[in-house]
Amino acid sequence: MRFGVVLAGILMLLSSPGCQPEDAPRGVLARVDDRVITLGDFDREFREMKLENEFFPGGHETLMRMRERFLDQLIDEALVLKEAKRMGVTVTEQELEEEIMKTKDDYKGESLREHLNSQGISFEEWKEDVRRTMVVEKTIRMGSHYGGVITTDEARTYYEAHRVEYMLPERVKARQIVVATQRNASRILRELKKGKEFEELAVENSLGPEGRFGGDLGYFARGEMPKEFDVVFSMDSGQVSGITKSHFGFHIFKVEEKTPGRQLEFEEVVEHIQGKLAQMKSEQQYYQWLEGLRRNAKIEINHDLLAYTH
Numbered sequence: 001m002r003f004g005v006v007l008a009g010i011l012m013l014l015s016s017p018g019c020q021p022e023d024a025p026r027g028v029l030a031r032v033d034d035r036v037i038t039l040g041d042f043d044r045e046f047r048e049m050k051l052e053n054e055f056f057p058g059g060h061e062t063l064m065r066m067r068e069r070f071l072d073q074l075i076d077e078a079l080v081l082k083e084a085k086r087m088g089v090t091v092t093e094q095e096l097e098e099e100i101m102k103t104k105d106d107y108k109g110e111s112l113r114e115h116l117n118s119q120g121i122s123f124e125e126w127k128e129d130v131r132r133t134m135v136v137e138k139t140i141r142m143g144s145h146y147g148g149v150i151t152t153d154e155a156r157t158y159y160e161a162h163r164v165e166y167m168l169p170e171r172v173k174a175r176q177i178v179v180a181t182q183r184n185a186s187r188i189l190r191e192l193k194k195g196k197e198f199e200e201l202a203v204e205n206s207l208g209p210e211g212r213f214g215g216d217l218g219y220f221a222r223g224e225m226p227k228e229f230d231v232v233f234s235m236d237s238g239q240v241s242g243i244t245k246s247h248f249g250f251h252i253f254k255v256e257e258k259t260p261g262r263q264l265e266f267e268e269v270v271e272h273i274q275g276k277l278a279q280m281k282s283e284q285q286y287y288q289w290l291e292g293l294r295r296n297a298k299i300e301i302n303h304d305l306l307a308y309t310h
Contacts (some may be wrong), residue, residue: 030071031300032078037071039305046070067306077136079293084139091134099130144286150274158273159266166264169222173257174232175199175215177206178249185243185250192240198254207249219259229253 027039046067104112113123159166175198179185188201202215210216217225222233228246232253235241241253 027305029302029305030075031298032075033082033297035078035082037074037078039308042067042071042074045074064307071301071306075294075299076290079290079297080136080139080143081132082297083143083293084135087139087142089135089139089142091131091138095134096127096131099134100127103130140286143289144282146278146281146285148278148281150277150281152270154277155270155273156266158277159269163263166269168262168264170233170261171219171221171259172232172255173219173259174217174229175202175254175256176208176210176217176229177202177215177252178208178211179205180207180249182243182245182250185252189240189243189252192252198240215254219257 028036029039029042030037107115116123116126177185177188177198179188184205188205191201192198199214202211205211206215208215217229220229222230226246226248228244228251231241231244232255235253235255237255237258239255241251244251244253
């Protein structure tokens with residue numbers, strides 16, 4: 001599982017209290033030091049997750065794997081929040097208000113308070129959820145931050161081992177006219193041979209959305225368009241194709257420019273590689289940090305209770 005997915009999973013859990021204090025009600029699914037996760041809290045969060053992600057497991061084994069992974073995320077959330085408290089991670093009122101303002105901007109027609117009320121959530125409850133989310137984000141960034149420097153030699157070693165990643169494919173700039181019938185396409189092809197402008201005929205006849213722009217498809221590489229479009233890679237600049245049939249209709253292409261593929265030089269991509277390697281080291285550091293939190297915590301899981309669904 002990638003770092004971004006894990007982070008998103010943890011943050012998703014903060015929309016309601018997944019971890020309760022020691023005096024929580026019966027049905028304790030897991031204990032993380034002095035925090036508990038109840039079956040009720042887990043099932044409520046799990047149902048919301050399935051609805052939000054439109055996930056409907058097909059069988060019992062798949063469902064159980066999902067429940068186990070989701071419980072792991074709840075445990076990670078509890079560990080991160082405990083570490084945040086130990087480190088004294090806080091969010092200022094100004095930071096909180098700035099984040100709230102960003103969310104308010106997403107609600108044009110109805111107010112944020114109206115939306116929250118419709119979900120049965122008070123503004124103050126939601127505000128505290130935002131604060132907790134920001135605390136978790138800060139804590140994770142601190143735990144996964146890679147403070148080292150990726151040297152040019154490290155970047156060059158990666159480049160030499162992954163040269164194929166830095167190969168620019170051949171690209172073509174083309175136009176098309178697409179119509180519904182072969183008869184209409186044949187008529188247009190005759191007009192092109194008589195010297196009528198391709199762009200003009202595209203505006204007048206093409207059914208594609210790019211038709212009003214003279215059929216301009218822009219630049220694309222092989223495989224980025226439907227396979228029928230690959231005919232342009234065997235054409236010369238300025239050449240007009242014959243009629244090509246697809247499930248969209250009948251196409252006529254014109255190649256305007258061809259850019260040959262080439263290997264990007266190391267100097268062109270060194271900064272990109274250094275950023276990529278730093279991100280990879282941050283991910284590795286994050287997993288080591290989280291694993292350290294798990295090793296130092298007392299975690300108990302009631303697997304029999306986890307298997308209980310209703």
